[in-house]
Amino acid sequence: MSPDSPRIVVTRALPPAALEPLHSVGQVWVSPHDRPLSVAELHQAVDGASAIISMLNDKIDDDVLDAAGPNLRIVANTAVGYDNLDVPAITHRGVLATNTPGVLVDATADLTMALLLDVTRRVSEGDRLVRSGAAWSWDISFMLGSGLQGKQLGIIGMGHIGQAVAARAAAFGMDVAHHSRRPVEAGGSRRLPLDELLATSDVVSLHCPLTAQTRHLIDAEALRSMKGSAYLVNTARGPIVDEAALAAALAGGEIAGAALDVYENEPEVHDGLRALPNVVLAPHLGSATVETRTRMAELAVENVVATLLGKDAPTPISVPST
């Protein structure tokens, strides 16, 4: 590879086999750190880059784009969500932004069901009890949870992940309703206005992207409108929920419990949530299977290789025209 071949920056070590195709189109720099790059490290790393393979915790804004300079042709985000990218700033410079849709649908839907079952059947709470060494014994009224059959799951955001969760929930005998901006052909699921969905669902599960419209969609008022026996599950993005309001609603018994994979100020978690037994807290594991993370890395690489060869990238982010 000649020294003036395109510089490709990968901000986090990815499976080497997935990165292999990059070596035929440019010089590859992979972060040596087992943690996200700091802002200063990111700025330094992208200097002169033609392609950046970013992670969801890399904020790609005007400063990073300035640091990269005029050679930059693509920012390939290794995630389906791209709220960490300033897409208008990227596209304004004629740079392509891509994400990894499709490949993480099943893994994220599976984790959603794992969290839903965990919080409604008190699995993590029971695990903590057993590990604590406290005395316990089977009893007819011991650690009762809430059954799912015939209960309503209210899905907010009925894209591919929302639909995959709907199919799984239907197999558990749940009655699925959803709220989405556009009508979706989604099996037997009824489309409801948000206020009705919140007021009638036994479990509310979030699957919408984080945008200016969805930030704090679940605020104190939304939580107050939910049933006292209802649960909230969030495997989408933390800031869709007002975490302080959620902690207050849970502490005040306004809803029965919550299961979260994502946080408003990730990786920090509101102290009020950590203190509560009826909250399941997972460390952003939605897409975290070996198979899925490998496929995400491969797709990000396919986007970079196509772009540097002047071909169409498989999964460009299409910016809706306003």
Ligand SMILES: O=CC(=O)O
């Ligand atoms: O959170 C994970 C993703 O957006 O891919």
